[in-house]
Amino acid sequence: MRIVFMGTPNFAVPTLRALHGAAHEIAAVYTQPPRKAGRGKKLQASPVQKEAEALGLEVRSPETLRAEDVQAALAALEPDIAVVAAYGLILPQKVLDIPKHGCLNVHASLLPAWRGAAPIQRSILAGDTVTGITIMQMEKGLDTGPILAMARTPIDDKTAGELTEELAEMGAQLMVGTLRDLAIHRPIAQDDKEATHAPKIDKAESRIDWTAGARAIERQVRAFAPKPGAWFELDGERVRVLEAQVIGREGKPATTLDDELTIACGYAAIRPTRIQRAGKPAMDVADFLRGKPIAAGTRVH
Template sequence: MRIVFMGTPEFAVPTLRALDHAGHTLLAAYTQPPRKAGRGKKLQSSPVQKEAETLGIEVRSPVSLKSEEERDRFAALEPDIAVVAAYGLILPQAILDIPEHGCLNVHASLLPAWRGAAPIQRSILAGDSVTGITIMQMEKGLDTGPMLATVRTPIDDKTAGELEAELAEKGAQLMVGTLRDLAIHRPIAQDDAEATHAPKIDKAESRIDWTRDAEFIERQIRAFAPRPGAFCELEGERLRILSAQVIGRQGEPATVLDEEFTIACGHAAIRPTRIQRAGKPAMDTKDFLRGKRIEPGTRLS
């Protein structure tokens, strides 16, 4: 098929790569413009742009798709279909109407659950046992279009980073299979009454509230690992907790209970297993404790 690909982060790269490997004609890769990042605030191309350039695919980075000029540029490609994976721009109806077979989206949840920008983090925070990928026919609403295919996977104790990498690969293979059998896939309408929403993560959500129960805080830590990272303050220094265990002990919330850095929560406690100090690389907690003794009774903010 003649495909326009639209995606930006690392999550989208396996799908782009799989479509190319499957022998489709990639007419162009639309992606977000380079952004300033890192300590030097240098412009950095998106992961999709880097992969597209490696594969020899034309890259386009419009700031918006709303203009008639951008619509005409898109239409001039004469795509059979557009494949979208975490692109980051809303597609106007004028764009959705151009490809003969419409626009298909790789969405990282089992729709209609977790429509929106942060389905992986929201599913972990909510304590869901299962998530997956949905291939969806795009329409004007936010992740409301009919579904063509799904694949499921258990969440278990995976972090958002681990789950994202797994779902990216599953989504790539599911999209390739969906395009191969497109004629036999019958779109299934979503039940709006069953919908839940996954708004973009606000960094303020990653601050740990030690009055919450340990099970929630452990999910919070996994949901925000590796970024933005669930955090607290220890002796005035910001500390990101990247992984932790739930421990069946009780104490005053935010209080260190023992020399293994077990921290009391509203119910039970957590024991961080991997942490990151401000401006430092991530490390195992046991290595952290070798260089910094934290006395039982110490309180965290």
């Protein structure tokens, strides 16, 4: 098929690579423009742009898809279909109507659950046991279009980072299979009554509230690992928790219960096992405590 691919972050790269490997004709790759990032705030191309250039594909980075000249340039490609994976820009109806077979989206949830920008994090935070990938025919609404295919995976104790990598690979293979068998896939309408929503993560959500239960905090740690990182303050210093265990002990919330940095929660306790201090590399808590012992009874914030 003649495909226009639209994606931006690492999550989208396996799908682009798989489509290219499946010998589809990729007419162009659309991705968000380079953004300033890193300590030097230098412009950096998106992961999708880097992959597309490595594959020798044409890259287009419009600021918006609403401009008439941008839409005309897309239409001139005469695509059979558009494949979208975490692109980050709204596709107006005029754009959705351009490809002969419409636009298919790789979405990281089992729709209609977790429509929106942060389905992986929201699923972990909610305590879901299963998540997956949905291939969806795009329409004007936010992740409301009919479903063509699904694949599931258990969440277990995976972090958002681990799930993102797993689902990205699942989505790539599912998309290739869906395109191969497109003629026999019958779109199934979503039940809007079953929908849940996954709004973008607010940085304020990453601060740990020690009055919450330990299991909820442990899910918060996994949902925000590796970024933005669930965090607390210790001696005025911000400490990001990258891995943690639930410990069946009780105490005054936000107080350490021993010299292993076990911290009492509203119910039970959390023992961070891997942390990152501001401006420092990630490290195991055992190594941190060898250089900075924390006595039982210490308050954290």
